[in-house]
Amino acid sequence: MNTYVPSLPAHDDPNLAGKGFFTDTSVCIGCKACEVACKQWNQLPMDDLDWDATSYDNTHTLSANTWRHVTFAEIPGAGGPGAQTNWLMMSDVCKHCEHAGCLEACPTGAIMRSEFNTVVIQQDVCNGCGYCVPSCPFGVVDLNLGDGFAASDGKAHKCTLCYDRLTEGLEPACAKSCPTDSIQFGDVAELRERAQRRVDSLRAQGLNAYIYGDEQVGGTNGIGDLHAFFLLLDEPQKYNLPEAPVLPQNHTLPGILTMAATALALGLATALSLGRK
Amino acid sequence: MSTADAVTTSDLVRRTYYGQPVIKKPHWKWLVINYFFVAGLAGGGALISTIADFVCADRSLSRLGRYLSIAAITPAPILLTFDLGRPNRSLHMFRILKLKSPMSLGSWALLLLGGFSTLLAGLEGLSHLLGREVLPGPRRVIGLVSLPFAVFVSGYTGVLLAATNVPLWARNYLLLGPTFVASSFSSTLSVLTLLLGLGSGERPDTAQRVAQAEAVVLGAELGLLIGGVVRLGRLSRPLTTGWYGFLFWPIVVVAGTIVPLISLLTGPVQGKTTSRSRRTATALLAITGSYTLRMLMILAGRKSADRPEDYFEYTRRR
Numbered sequence: 001m002n003t004y005v006p007s008l009p010a011h012d013d014p015n016l017a018g019k020g021f022f023t024d025t026s027v028c029i030g031c032k033a034c035e036v037a038c039k040q041w042n043q044l045p046m047d048d049l050d051w052d053a054t055s056y057d058n059t060h061t062l063s064a065n066t067w068r069h070v071t072f073a074e075i076p077g078a079g080g081p082g083a084q085t086n087w088l089m090m091s092d093v094c095k096h097c098e099h100a101g102c103l104e105a106c107p108t109g110a111i112m113r114s115e116f117n118t119v120v121i122q123q124d125v126c127n128g129c130g131y132c133v134p135s136c137p138f139g140v141v142d143l144n145l146g147d148g149f150a151a152s153d154g155k156a157h158k159c160t161l162c163y164d165r166l167t168e169g170l171e172p173a174c175a176k177s178c179p180t181d182s183i184q185f186g187d188v189a190e191l192r193e194r195a196q197r198r199v200d201s202l203r204a205q206g207l208n209a210y211i212y213g214d215e216q217v218g219g220t221n222g223i224g225d226l227h228a229f230f231l232l233l234d235e236p237q238k239y240n241l242p243e244a245p246v247l248p249q250n251h252t253l254p255g256i257l258t259m260a261a262t263a264l265a266l267g268l269a270t271a272l273s274l275g276r277k
Numbered sequence: 278m279s280t281a282d283a284v285t286t287s288d289l290v291r292r293t294y295y296g297q298p299v300i301k302k303p304h305w306k307w308l309v310i311n312y313f314f315v316a317g318l319a320g321g322g323a324l325i326s327t328i329a330d331f332v333c334a335d336r337s338l339s340r341l342g343r344y345l346s347i348a349a350i351t352p353a354p355i356l357l358t359f360d361l362g363r364p365n366r367s368l369h370m371f372r373i374l375k376l377k378s379p380m381s382l383g384s385w386a387l388l389l390l391g392g393f394s395t396l397l398a399g400l401e402g403l404s405h406l407l408g409r410e411v412l413p414g415p416r417r418v419i420g421l422v423s424l425p426f427a428v429f430v431s432g433y434t435g436v437l438l439a440a441t442n443v444p445l446w447a448r449n450y451l452l453l454g455p456t457f458v459a460s461s462f463s464s465t466l467s468v469l470t471l472l473l474g475l476g477s478g479e480r481p482d483t484a485q486r487v488a489q490a491e492a493v494v495l496g497a498e499l500g501l502l503i504g505g506v507v508r509l510g511r512l513s514r515p516l517t518t519g520w521y522g523f524l525f526w527p528i529v530v531v532a533g534t535i536v537p538l539i540s541l542l543t544g545p546v547q548g549k550t551t552s553r554s555r556r557t558a559t560a561l562l563a564i565t566g567s568y569t570l571r572m573l574m575i576l577a578g579r580k581s582a583d584r585p586e587d588y589f590e591y592t593r594r595r
Binding site for chain 1: 324
């Protein structure tokens, strides 16, 4: 299904040009093939084996060494203990935002936008300042400071959308390994259309399906379109995603202006006090 | 599974994903806390020194400000370098300039202010040694040119925190920079009070003027602190409750701001001459308050980032 054409698509909307993921959670079976394929291809070390709460989640979150993470949200059915349990499973990944908080924050230029319109950290440039980490609205980027089984390299890591595979005309390892095509790779514009058809089909079946990361649903407050987007069946918080994330750099200019105004006011007051006869 | 477990689990799942943080907290701890404090003194010292150079008859104030600025800015790059995951790549900060990234802007401002401060402290030191004014005109011009960078270094650390996703910092983005600027002014004026008191030739009128400026600044800082807590509402809890709250209210608000403010308002502001020990105690309290504010703002921010409920509230659709 994921036939890859190794050239950038010409698309009317430049924001939707480039490569991305459509992760359709309605067909995710929680097999974690994506996690394993990602770790194998990118040679990432294992995590501590620590099961989260009562779920099947042993990696808990995306991290420096886990670039695909399958969430297992357990939704107890009505009728108390013993009732049928519903599962919401989703393979989380870097969203490769149109305006990425991590990229905007990076003071070294290590985080760059690639020719595939994806967001990639250049490992030979990153100096491990860590500012990208709290600047990601989705908690994706992580510094490798030597937790668990990993040796510390002090640098920031995240999904590269398999940049190395893309340059060789291959699709990313996770999409390649996904047995149900819950993870689909391709041109973002084409994926958007495919996702919309899937939403329509699921809605016709009575499911409350929608696209997360769509400006129409909640908006993304300056982040723009997500190039790795998701079809969800419940509210975003159930999948540990924020409802209406904010681009943190929206605060830079207003913050500098109020800071400067305060410095001016206090500077004048200080000048008046110090210069008094 | 017992019934109690089932209820707890369902409650957790309803509100968050098993209590798992949504965003990742920064790794910043003591190196950055101490950097934030010395950056406040370096920027504040340069700023107040330039102001004093133009308006204050007592040259010792401007001179001490220059010495304070150079002393405070010297450890800054060392603290920042050792905080990096790859310290040998600290110069990568100067590969590019990124206008939307406070860390990029701050790195450049710190570099430039370091140059200006070295130059100005050199001129002041030379004047001191030779017993006559060395290049007073150029000194003032350089002081003026360095002003924007001094302002930036004194407060950009607050803007840097505000331009993240951490609810405690991001929700308060309009007041965090101003709070850090006010705190930078108050800690700098307090250190200058201490330095003036150390010398034998202290002029009481200078001490009085510094105290009056300090009263205005502390009043502003108190207003900004309270304003921030009000703006944050429930999102302020990592800072205002628990162990951090146990330190925030008594040390930052009461001992670090209200007590020195009252001490100044009841003494120097009314024109009364106060004892040296009272001036020293007042200054030490304000300095402790400034340091503790920066410390708690970082530590409580890390806690805030770890609370998924807070982040969901911050990113709730409006």
